[in-house]
Amino acid sequence: MQLILLSGGSGKRLWPLSNYARSKQFLPLLQAPDGAKESMLQRVIRQIKESGIDACITIAANNQQKDAIENQVHDKITFVQEPERRGTFAAIALSVMHLALEDKISPDETVVVMPCDAYTGKEYYSVIKQMADTVDNNAADLVLMGIKPTYPSPKYGYIIPEFRSSEVKEFRSLGVKEFVEKAEIKDAEELLKEGAYWNGGVFAFKLGYMVNAVKHYLNADSYTEFRNKYNLLPKGSFDYEFVRSAKNVAMVPFNGEWKDLGTWNTLTEELPDNVMGNAILGNKNTNTHVINELGTPIFCNGLSDVVVAACPDGILVCGKKVSETIKDYADKLINRPMYEERRWGSYQVLNTQEFDDGFKALTKTITLNPGKNISYQVHHHRSEVWSFIDGEGLFVLDGKVTKVKRGDVVNIPAEHLHAVKAITKLTFIEVQEGGPLIEEDIERFPFEWIL
Amino acid sequence: MQLILLSGGSGKRLWPLSNYARSKQFLPLLQAPDGAKESMLQRVIRQIKESGIDACITIAANNQQKDAIENQVHDKITFVQEPERRGTFAAIALSVMHLALEDKISPDETVVVMPCDAYTGKEYYSVIKQMADTVDNNAADLVLMGIKPTYPSPKYGYIIPEFRSSEVKEFRSLGVKEFVEKAEIKDAEELLKEGAYWNGGVFAFKLGYMVNAVKHYLNADSYTEFRNKYNLLPKGSFDYEFVRSAKNVAMVPFNGEWKDLGTWNTLTEELPDNVMGNAILGNKNTNTHVINELGTPIFCNGLSDVVVAACPDGILVCGKKVSETIKDYADKLINRPMYEERRWGSYQVLNTQEFDDGFKALTKTITLNPGKNISYQVHHHRSEVWSFIDGEGLFVLDGKVTKVKRGDVVNIPAEHLHAVKAITKLTFIEVQEGGPLIEEDIERFPFEWIL
Numbered sequence: 001m002q003l004i005l006l007s008g009g010s011g012k013r014l015w016p017l018s019n020y021a022r023s024k025q026f027l028p029l030l031q032a033p034d035g036a037k038e039s040m041l042q043r044v045i046r047q048i049k050e051s052g053i054d055a056c057i058t059i060a061a062n063n064q065q066k067d068a069i070e071n072q073v074h075d076k077i078t079f080v081q082e083p084e085r086r087g088t089f090a091a092i093a094l095s096v097m098h099l100a101l102e103d104k105i106s107p108d109e110t111v112v113v114m115p116c117d118a119y120t121g122k123e124y125y126s127v128i129k130q131m132a133d134t135v136d137n138n139a140a141d142l143v144l145m146g147i148k149p150t151y152p153s154p155k156y157g158y159i160i161p162e163f164r165s166s167e168v169k170e171f172r173s174l175g176v177k178e179f180v181e182k183a184e185i186k187d188a189e190e191l192l193k194e195g196a197y198w199n200g201g202v203f204a205f206k207l208g209y210m211v212n213a214v215k216h217y218l219n220a221d222s223y224t225e226f227r228n229k230y231n232l233l234p235k236g237s238f239d240y241e242f243v244r245s246a247k248n249v250a251m252v253p254f255n256g257e258w259k260d261l262g263t264w265n266t267l268t269e270e271l272p273d274n275v276m277g278n279a280i281l282g283n284k285n286t287n288t289h290v291i292n293e294l295g296t297p298i299f300c301n302g303l304s305d306v307v308v309a310a311c312p313d314g315i316l317v318c319g320k321k322v323s324e325t326i327k328d329y330a331d332k333l334i335n336r337p338m339y340e341e342r343r344w345g346s347y348q349v350l351n352t353q354e355f356d357d358g359f360k361a362l363t364k365t366i367t368l369n370p371g372k373n374i375s376y377q378v379h380h381h382r383s384e385v386w387s388f389i390d391g392e393g394l395f396v397l398d399g400k401v402t403k404v405k406r407g408d409v410v411n412i413p414a415e416h417l418h419a420v421k422a423i424t425k426l427t428f429i430e431v432q433e434g435g436p437l438i439e440e441d442i443e444r445f446p447f448e449w450i451l
Numbered sequence: 452m453q454l455i456l457l458s459g460g461s462g463k464r465l466w467p468l469s470n471y472a473r474s475k476q477f478l479p480l481l482q483a484p485d486g487a488k489e490s491m492l493q494r495v496i497r498q499i500k501e502s503g504i505d506a507c508i509t510i511a512a513n514n515q516q517k518d519a520i521e522n523q524v525h526d527k528i529t530f531v532q533e534p535e536r537r538g539t540f541a542a543i544a545l546s547v548m549h550l551a552l553e554d555k556i557s558p559d560e561t562v563v564v565m566p567c568d569a570y571t572g573k574e575y576y577s578v579i580k581q582m583a584d585t586v587d588n589n590a591a592d593l594v595l596m597g598i599k600p601t602y603p604s605p606k607y608g609y610i611i612p613e614f615r616s617s618e619v620k621e622f623r624s625l626g627v628k629e630f631v632e633k634a635e636i637k638d639a640e641e642l643l644k645e646g647a648y649w650n651g652g653v654f655a656f657k658l659g660y661m662v663n664a665v666k667h668y669l670n671a672d673s674y675t676e677f678r679n680k681y682n683l684l685p686k687g688s689f690d691y692e693f694v695r696s697a698k699n700v701a702m703v704p705f706n707g708e709w710k711d712l713g714t715w716n717t718l719t720e721e722l723p724d725n726v727m728g729n730a731i732l733g734n735k736n737t738n739t740h741v742i743n744e745l746g747t748p749i750f751c752n753g754l755s756d757v758v759v760a761a762c763p764d765g766i767l768v769c770g771k772k773v774s775e776t777i778k779d780y781a782d783k784l785i786n787r788p789m790y791e792e793r794r795w796g797s798y799q800v801l802n803t804q805e806f807d808d809g810f811k812a813l814t815k816t817i818t819l820n821p822g823k824n825i826s827y828q829v830h831h832h833r834s835e836v837w838s839f840i841d842g843e844g845l846f847v848l849d850g851k852v853t854k855v856k857r858g859d860v861v862n863i864p865a866e867h868l869h870a871v872k873a874i875t876k877l878t879f880i881e882v883q884e885g886g887p888l889i890e891e892d893i894e895r896f897p898f899e900w901i902l
């Protein structure tokens with residue numbers, strides 16, 4: 001069995017904690033059974049393992065999410081990199097072709113596609129097994145998960161089964177009478193009366209079935225060729241492009257806990273504490289949550305149903321009931337990320353300054369994990385000063401390697417090749433000067449590290 | 452005429468914007484007539500000038516407020532430095548003795564003492580003139596300002612005049628029947644029925660009268676001697692130590708606008724805009740104010756009667772009606788100031804880090820105003836790296852002077868003497884390393900700058 005996890009999401013609705021590099025599924029806010037914090041992605045992967053599902057996991061994501069996935073997932077997974085954001089149909093097509101053409105998986109193998117940010121209980125995974133069984137038994141070509149709806153939502157798609165599950169005594173799956181991609185609230189009320197289910201975004205099928213379907217859209221002899229033509233795939237959702245016109249479709253209903261933690265309102269319901277980070281709640285607050293990733297202390301009092309979320313990218317103070325409105329303002333609020341986790345460690349922007357003549361300065365604190373290095377690189381528009389404040393490492397300037405440690409300072413003029421590798425965990429303060437000060441002012445070169 | 456402005460205040464109730472160095476009277480939040488922002492102190496000094504009062508101004512304040520006063524007040528004033536916080540009686544006594552013994556002012560000259568943080572209209576200054584006239588005419592030894600009360604407040608003292616002002620057709624001042632230092636709400640209600648006024652904390656008297664009174668508490672031949680014995684003065688308020696037992700007291704009533712902008716609730720009523728600084732208010736807020744002195748953007752929505760105030764010292768999110776509760780939590784919230792204005796410029800702490808072995812690093816951005824310098828100094832417990840990012844200056848290390856400019860970097864090991872003087876406005880990033888990283892790790896030496 002093959003599991004494809006779709007890691008999408010621009011994360012605007014969980015601003016400021018989420019951004020293009022750190023979508024909501026990577027926020028380490030949930031409580032793991034061992035008391036540590038875990039992200040939605042980590043929770044899903046843990047739950048898959050705990051459920052006993054024996055499957056290879058493929059994660060489809062864009063390149064900006066690659067470092068976050070590598071840092072958070074330590075199990076063996078296959079990473080399928082989407083060349084651009086192009087909707088769920090394209091992402092599923094790419095993953096399916098990777099399985100077929102790159103991993104050489106048998107066309108007869110069952111594939112389950114699922115989102116990586118559904119907040120569910122363990123019964124969800126029993127239903128996934130049931131969906132896979134339905135495909136294995138050739139009972140349907142495409143099997144959907146139907147979520148028992150709790151209210152007439154305009155946000156989800158609807159599945160109307162051929163029979164109400166109450167009308168059928170014993171069943172593994174129900175035939176699908178109709179598939180509705182999205183419904184207005186009024187129509188949704190009618191659909192609920194008809195016994196419709198929400199479309200949970202979980203799909204099961206045989207690999208060969210989907211490969212054949214994808215080939216109608218785009219054919220290629222190799223995965224590389226397919227990926228290079230990615231921009232020729234339709235931009236729509238899998239629901240719109242494929243499910244609504246598919247034949248021989250079945251549904252397995254899921255009646256357990258299922259939440260979309262995509263807004264602060266729903267996410268805060270699942271947080272283990274009202275306060276995370278450096279914050280004090282006074283004694284006159286009601287149902288108020290504070291998440292502070294800044295060093296600066298926060299004090300809240302006299303608030304009711306409010307979420308406060310602060311990190312280097314921004315500070316949100318929002319009534320929970322209107323937390324969805326963030327996305328309407330996000331474009332005005334989102335700038336370059338001020339904090340990023342990378343494969344080599346993390347950085348935080350501490351300060352930016354621009355002077356009358358347009359000259360800019362940007363100060364960062366950077367931490368490299370032991371054994372990790374940043375690439376051998378040159379900047380054309382800025383010089384850098386690094387003050388090492390902790391750890392030991394190797395520093396390269398124009399090919400010359402020197403050992404650096406706490407207390408050392410190095411100057412890196414523009415146009416000079418440089419790199420650094422951590423021996424122990426290495427922390428330094430970087431002052432960039434010049435302009436424009438953007439992550440893109442970088443040219444990378446190969447370098448052979450000999451420790 | 453002599454005016455003494457009392458600059459007190461710990462500023463806990465306006466946390467995080469106020470701290471021990473930046474009391475509420477220094478916050479540049481109010482709107483000046485020219486459209487610029489001004490502080491309460493700047494507003495009072497502007498109003499004094501506009502009122503045509505011809506007086507020398509003395510400001511009594513503690514040493515930590517000295518730089519803020521110098522930066523904000525560009526008129527000629529006399530600064531009387533209180534050796535310690537010791538209540539209003541001691542502060543007034545010190546100022547009076549400074550006028551008599553240091554400035555050699557005639558005992559016959561009229562002195563008016565006033566707070567520097569009352570928010571009033573210009574009629575307030577007409578009343579002050581009337582109070583001075585009453586003293587000039589020898590109609591009373593001590594003249595108080597009575598503020599027409601608007602509600603029975605437990606926060607203010609009360610003055611009961613001999614006659615209700617409505618009973619007297621024409622008057623310059625009213626005799627005082629009783630002086631109540633503070634009243635419970637219930638008693639205050641009774642006092643209001645009796646025609647009592649709030650004590651506005653404005654006092655007029657002849658210098659000689661008060662010098663004689665002070666000598667009963669503490670006598671000295673010189674101002675220096677008096678100041679050295681400051682700790683022998685009683686700690687109480689001027690009201691308690693002096694006014695309540697004074698004879699021949701009169702009151703001039705003031706019926707105009709008078710506000711104590713000492714809490715976020717009252718202060719925000721006078722702010723010119725709902726947003727100050729980098730913040731966006733969504734369209735679902737009511738009576739909500741945001742003051743953001745951070746570079747990090749703030750987004751607020753769905754809030755009602757809330758104040759959000761953010762600066763490097765902290766972030767407040769508080770229902771306006773409970774904004775007084777801050778003072779109960781302030782001791783937990785107040786750390787070292789993260790931003791300070793000094794006589795030479797300003798600094799902001801950008802980041803602090805502590806490592807497993809106790810080693811610390813602290814990063815600042817520092818700006819020196821043109822022509823200003825920091826003292827020639829040595830640190831025993833830390834080294835510093837300065838990256839100059841704008842301007843030009845002279846840098847001294849162990850007596851050797853070099854010119855520094857944008858792009859230069861200097862290393863200052865612990866125990867090495869150093870200083871810097873700005874030629875043009877000079878900005879640099881400082882990385883301190885070692886420990887403990889406190890402002891007190893400094894020893895200053897004389898240095899003769901030759902430009």
